[in-house]
Amino acid sequence: MDQQAHNDDHEEAAIRGVKDIEAARTWLRERNIQDIECIVPDIAGVARGKMMPTEKFFAGSTLTMPSSIFAQTISGDYPEDDHRFQHHPTDGDLAFFPDYRTLTIVPWESDPTAQIIHDTCTQDGSAYDVAPRNVLKxxxxxxxxxxxxxxxxxxxxxxxxxxxxxxxxxxxxxxxxxxxxxxxxxxxxxxxxxxxxxxxxxxxxxxxxxxxxxxxxxxxxxxxxxxxxxxxxxxxxxxxxxxxxxxxxxxxxxxxxxxxxxxxxxxxxxxxxxxxxxxxxxxxxxxxxxxxxxxxxxxxxxxxxxxxxxxxxxxxxxxxxxxxxxxxxxxxxxxxxxxxxxxxxxxxxxxxxxxxxxxxxxxxxxxxxxxxxxxxxxxxxxxxxxxxxxxxxxxxxxxxxxxxxxxxxxxxxxxxxxxxxxxxxxxxxxxGEKFVSTYRAIKLEEHEIFMSVISPWEREYLLMNV
The missing domain is CATH 3.30.590.10 (Glutamine synthetase/guanido kinase, catalytic domain)
Structure with missing residues (x-):
């Protein structure tokens, strides 16, 4: 690799993404990052996750969140007919692992803050097939x-x-x-x-x-x-x-x-x-x-x-x-x-x-x-x-x-x-059947919630005419 290519790679790494955990330590230390947003896109593409101090991020414990974050409707409700308890009868935790290639700053925060997108696994370490990032993979x-x-x-x-x-x-x-x-x-x-x-x-x-x-x-x-x-x-x-x-x-x-x-x-x-x-x-x-x-x-x-x-x-x-x-x-x-x-x-x-x-x-x-x-x-x-x-x-x-x-x-x-x-x-x-059944249940529940709302059109044309 020539010097210019090396410089270009270094410049890109300086903005977005590193190779591994050791490079992440260096990247965060150089920028005096105190907090990290550990995020994962849910079914709707909403960012879910946790914010933690940098030292806790490197403490060695695995990030966990309940499996139900992938069964939420856009309004935050949960469908009854979602089959998720068939797979997670106690709404157990999923494990989340950082993709260091996505590490970058959060430029709108007042204090130095980073964000990193996580991949989703079951407790046995296999990819969780309902998570949208895994669906694409x-x-x-x-x-x-x-x-x-x-x-x-x-x-x-x-x-x-x-x-x-x-x-x-x-x-x-x-x-x-x-x-x-x-x-x-x-x-x-x-x-x-x-x-x-x-x-x-x-x-x-x-x-x-x-x-x-x-x-x-x-x-x-x-x-x-x-x-x-x-x-x-x-x-x-x-x-x-x-x-x-x-x-x-x-x-x-x-x-x-x-x-x-x-x-x-x-x-x-x-x-x-x-x-x-x-x-x-x-x-x-x-x-x-x-x-x-x-x-x-x-x-x-x-x-x-x-x-x-x-x-x-x-x-x-x-x-x-x-x-x-x-x-x-x-x-x-x-x-x-x-x-x-x-x-x-x-x-x-x-x-x-x-x-x-x-x-x-x-x-x-x-x-x-x-x-x-x-x-x-x-x-x-x-x-x-x-x-x-x-x-x-x-x-x-x-x-x-x-x-x-x-x-x-x-x-x-x-x-x-x-x-x-x-x-x-x-x-x-x-x-996969698990993703299709979960996604189906979420969309049907969202439709039911929509049907509970009376629209202006109904008030305009039905109120005094029918």
């Missing part, structure tokens, strides 16, 4: 066993909002530096971005401090709607970055008296927010993209990958559209595709093939919402493509015309999606 092992490496690049949309502490009131765009909220559509507008210059500077600064590799930030179509693009790379590493970026963005927005939300559809009059996932596959032996042949044309493998997405994403919709609100994104004649057609450089279909060189040929899955857990969303899209390859599923004909007015294949409600999810044997074989 299991899917990527399928690729590794074939001699392949997957490459992904997420694009995550979000809204900035005026603070609102009363859930009965609709959400509104925030006030920018001009003193006025946005009202019209501002796709790719630089002046609209400039309305939030100070916040955007903080987003970049906080992200850079954690080694989050932001490629671009643009203004999207909605009022105060933005999109962040992350550089392509390893699926697990990119899922970690999306997970950390969501925390970072919320903290940055609060500094400026705003909310940042990844809800799929926060305002009825505005477009929804997506998490588009670009994906390709590299043969590790040759380092070539297996989606292109020697002549630069798409391969059978590429078509089968697309066929797998078309075949299995309907049953995986509860993962990429995990809440009742998620299905409000799927609207005809909108910028959010509500179908699973595919085509070259066609943003009106759910599966877009971007213009690229043969070496960079990829498929963009435009179905996931930004509310999806990034670990599970990436696992879902890669699992669907893998099944398509193994079963040699042919896609339908690519579309070179507008299809935004067509709804095809995608379940229109969470209940329909869960029914398809829990009954698909191929999905159960990939994700």
């Amino acid at each position: 299991n899917v990527m092992k399928l690729y590794s066993d074939e001699g392949w490496s997957a490459v992904v690049a997420p694009e995550v949309e979000f809204y900035l909002l005026k603070p609102n502490t009363d859930p009965d009131y609709p959400l509104e765009p925030p006030i920018g530096r001009s003193g006025r909220p946005e009202v019209g559509r501002q796709s790719y507008s630089i002046s609209a971005l400039n309305e939030f210059d100070e916040l955007i500077d903080d987003i970049y600064d906080l992200s850079e401090a954690q080694g989050l590799e932001i490629d671009t930030l643009i203004h999207e179509e909605g009022a105060a709607q933005m999109e962040i693009n992350l550089r392509h790379g390893d699926p697990l590493e990119l899922a970690d970055q999306v997970f950390l970026f969501k925390r970072t963005l919320r903290e940055a927005a609060l500094r400026h008296d705003m909310y940042a939300t990844f809800m799929a559809k926060p305002m009825s009059s505005q477009p929804g927010s997506a998490m588009h996932i670009h994906q390709s596959i590299i043969d590790r032996a040759t380092q070539r993209n297996i989606f292109s042949d020697d002549d630069g044309e798409m391969t059978d493998t590429f078509r089968h990958f697309v066929g797998g997405l078309q075949t299995y994403l309907p049953a995986l919709t509860p993962i990429v559209a995990p809440y009742v609100n998620s299905y409000r994104r799927f609207v005809r004649n909108s910028t959010s595709p509500c179908n699973l057609f595919w085509g070259a450089d066609n943003r009106t279909v759910g599966l877009r093939v971007p213009n690229s060189s043969p070496e960079a040929r990829r498929i963009e899955n435009r179905l996931p919402g930004s509310d999806a857990n990034p670990y599970l969303a990436i696992a879902a899209t890669m699992a669907a493509g893998y099944l398509g390859i193994k079963k040699q599923i042919e896609p339908d004909s690519p579309r070179d015309y507008s299809s935004s007015n067509q709804i095809s294949s995608i379940p229109r409600s969470l209940l329909d999606a869960v029914a398809a999810f829990e009954n698909n044997e191929d999905i159960i074989s990939v994700f």
